[in-house]
Amino acid sequence: MKAKNLNELINEYESKGSSKHHLTRQSRKETTPVKSKPDKTIPKYVDLDNLVFDKGPRLMSATTFKLPDGSFKKEEASWKEIRIPPPKPPSFDKSERLVSISELPPWAQSVFPKEETKTLNRIQSCVYPTAFHADSNILMCAPTGAGKTNVAMLTVLRTLSNHMDKYGNVDLNSFKIVYIAPLKALVQEQVREFQRRLSQFNITVNELSGDSNLTKHQISSTQILVTTPEKWDVITRKGCDSSYVSLVRLIIIDEIHLLHDERGPVIESIVARTLRNIEENNGDPVRLVGLSATLPNYKDVAKFLRVDEGLFYFDASYRPCPLAQQFIGITEKKSIKKMQAVNEVCYRKVKENIAQNNKVIIFVHSRKETEKTAKWIVNKLKENDESFKFSEGVKRILQEESDNAKNEGMKSLLSAGFGIHHAGMNKQDRSTVEDLFAEGHIKVLVSTATLAWGVNLPAHTVIIKGTSIYSPERGTWVELSPQDILQMLGRAGRPRYDTHGEGIIITAQEEVNYYLAILNQQLPIESQLYSKLADDINAEIVAGSISNVSDCVDWLSYTYLFVRMCKSRSLYHVGPEYDSDKVLKQRRRDLAHSALMVLAKNGLVRYNVQSGRVAFTDLGRIASYYYISYKSMKNYDKQLKPSMNEVDLFRAPMIHWRR
CATH class of the missing domain: 3.40.50.300 (P-loop containing nucleotide triphosphate hydrolases)
Known part of the structure; x- marks a missing residue:
């Protein structure tokens, strides 16, 4: 039987309720619920898409930021800089003892x-x-x-x-x-x-x-x-x-x-x-x-x-080795000037660390950029006569390794005390660079994020050169995730050799507050469940743990969404009509009903509004077992026919997988 569209289902549902409780089309369009007391028996339809956070995981629900004591700001022609000193290690309490x-x-x-x-x-x-x-x-x-x-x-x-x-x-x-x-x-x-x-x-x-x-x-x-x-x-x-x-x-x-x-x-x-x-x-x-x-x-x-x-x-x-932080926000808007500013900042930070004999890792976001960045800084240092000064023994080692290297870019950089590292290099070249850097023969290593995740190779200073990366899945540029940032900066500081490490993030000025919040414990963790609520409820229906609306309401009480809805009602669009509902049972019922309506509209479940009972369909079971969203499942159902051959299949419009 062909699934009814959402409007038909809602109209059918409204015709069964009294005029006192029916849901008007106008109220369905509103992003916040209407100010009426929730009915104890009849749930209200809520547009789940309107509840999803516009910025998704980049949501910053904290509106004010407090910089740690000792922080200061500095402004240049093309960028603004914030420096945060390393925190003082906590004193050892008398009641504390290390367990042998x-x-x-x-x-x-x-x-x-x-x-x-x-x-x-x-x-x-x-x-x-x-x-x-x-x-x-x-x-x-x-x-x-x-x-x-x-x-x-x-x-x-x-x-x-x-x-x-x-x-x-x-x-x-x-x-x-x-x-x-x-x-x-x-x-x-x-x-x-x-x-x-x-x-x-x-x-x-x-x-x-x-x-x-x-x-x-x-x-x-x-x-x-x-x-x-x-x-x-x-x-x-x-x-x-x-x-x-x-x-x-x-x-x-x-x-x-x-x-x-x-x-x-x-x-x-x-x-x-x-x-x-x-x-x-x-x-x-x-x-x-x-x-x-x-x-x-x-x-x-x-x-x-x-x-x-x-x-x-x-x-x-x-942190075993406290982290000093620098946030450089590039204020230039034009691409060429922005790139020049980023390179100039990177060069200055490397020069500062050379003067202090510190080892530096620079993280970039493409293989080509490793060699490009390293050569730009090396040439700039040569222009200003600020290159590394090596002993004869180190010069000999670097020359030998340069002669043996397979990567042409690496050959030209080793003699200057710079190395590059990315997954496109052969294993021998990567191992050589890692060993030379660990032994202190090269002082600056320009790498992709593979070094952050795969190799434990610390340095005193970590520079993240830019925070925008290209996402092939989305076909656009996206910002680095907090997880990537924390992993890269985890390489800063060598506990046995340094009193502190230093992390430097070079990004666009408008992104500075976001990364400040991440690194200074001021980014509250919010639930993103609204975006996947219907899919996750479908999975529970198929698993047999949800068979009616009441089960769904109960399941929602175990989620992080429920914890945060109770704590921050306005952020999660919980309107004043739920003020008397301390455990948000009616709100959960409305969400459950809305998700079931969406699933029914797309043919994944059969939902009886009056009794509240729900059962999965074949489409729902396939979506759950193979991790496919209800939207993609609907596309499959509409476009795939038993008579299609391989050519027809590839001609069908692209269908997006859930995750």
């Missing part, structure tokens, strides 16, 4: 090799009692490099101890651990880390990401599954895979501040589904551990994760 590795049970000590560390650091020691001796949920907010990986490892060891007999044997068939990381590079890195440190327990660690698919048998025989949010979302929304999902006892979500990102709805779905399954089905408890960068509204995220005594917040002063 020898205090752990003997079976757990081998996970922390004594040649690598003899004690946990300050942050790890503070979290240790809750992480290792309790099973409560945890949210840990800490700066980059603070040792969050070891905290995750302590919670893993706690799970092992819960399934260990008195002889130290672990029952490998009685539990599973899921580690969720946002990027494939981080997934692969974490797989290697777990395999290296947990090999003595005969634990199987497997990767599940876009590059690695596992069979059901492989997943069932795995104890630690390291995956991306999307992959775990797909697994848990399929009821047929519940046999091994039910064995999960620990879920670690790394970079949980990605709730603010366009991928945030995936994390919300995973957490909501997990918590609701435990409570609704009286299942075995699943421990949730969220690891995050420092953020201002950490209490909201803690409430979302059902965290009580397991909340730990450490500000930027706890």
Whole structure:
């Protein structure tokens, strides 16, 4: 049966309600609800598209910014500059003590090799009692490099101890651990880390990401599954895979501040589904551990994760090597002048660091730009007779490596003390540059972001040259994500050699406040669930956890959207007619009804407005299992015909996938 369009469904719905409660066409067009008391039985249709934040993950709900003490501003002809000094490390409290590795049970000590560390650091020691001796949920907010990986490892060891007999044997068939990381590079890195440190327990660690698919048998025989949010979302929304999902006892979500990102709805779905399954089905408890960068509204995220005594917040002063920050906002508008200004700033910052004998990494956003930037700075230094001065021994080493290099750009730069690094270079050249930089033979390395994610190569100063990158998926220029910025600046500062590191961001003047907010804990984390609400509700319907409007209302209470709607009503378009509704039950009912109407209009569900019951269709099941949006599903249904051949298929208009 052909699905009715949205207007037909709404008209049909209105004709069944009394004139007192019907929804007018005018009110449907308004972005804020009409000022009438919500009806207890009849939900109101809300245009979900009007609720989506215009700027999406670039939303800044904080309107004022406070610069840290000691900050100052400076203005040049083509740019404005803000400098923020490194924070002072917190004083060591008398009640604090570092936990020695020898205090752990003997079976757990081998996970922390004594040649690598003899004690946990300050942050790890503070979290240790809750992480290792309790099973409560945890949210840990800490700066980059603070040792969050070891905290995750302590919670893993706690799970092992819960399934260990008195002889130290672990029952490998009685539990599973899921580690969720946002990027494939981080997934692969974490797989290697777990395999290296947990090999003595005969634990199987497997990767599940876009590059690695596992069979059901492989997943069932795995104890630690390291995956991306999307992959775990797909697994848990399929009821047929519940046999091994039910064995999960620990879920670690790394970079949980990605709730603010366009991928945030995936994390919300995973957490909501997990918590609701435990409570609704009286299942075995699943421990949730969220690891995050420092953020201002950490209490909201803690409430979302059902965290009580397991909340730990450490500000930027706890960074192992405190970070001084510089934000350079380019005021030029014309492209050529803007590019000249960016190059000039970059040159000046490199020159300052050369004078102090500091090592510098410059991050650019294309392979060609690595060589181009490096040559521009080298030529400028030569013009002003400010080039590096090397000893004869270093000159000889650089000349030898230059002769052996395959990359032509690298050959011409090594002798000047500069290196380049990107994924297009062969492995030998990349290794050579990494070694020369680590040993201090070259002082400046111009690289793409591959160095930030793939190689642990710190420098005193990190310069991010521009924040706009081209997105092939969107066909336009976009700004770097907070995650990318934090990862790049994570390379600034060498704890054993520097008293502090320095991060320099060169961007357009209008973007300065955004990056200031990110790096100074003034960017509140907001929910992006409005943008994917209908799709996520469809997934729950297909999974069998939602069968009517009331189930949908209940499911929404487990989301981060619900936490933030209660806290910031105006931001989430919760009008004054809901003022008496403290838990926003009617608002959730309106949202649920609206999402179901949209799904019904697109043929993904069958929705009975009067009874509130809902059932998925074949289109809905396909959309859920294959991670396709309802809009794309509608396009497939309209355009794909059984009689189409391959040529017809390629002639069909492009259909966009969900994520």
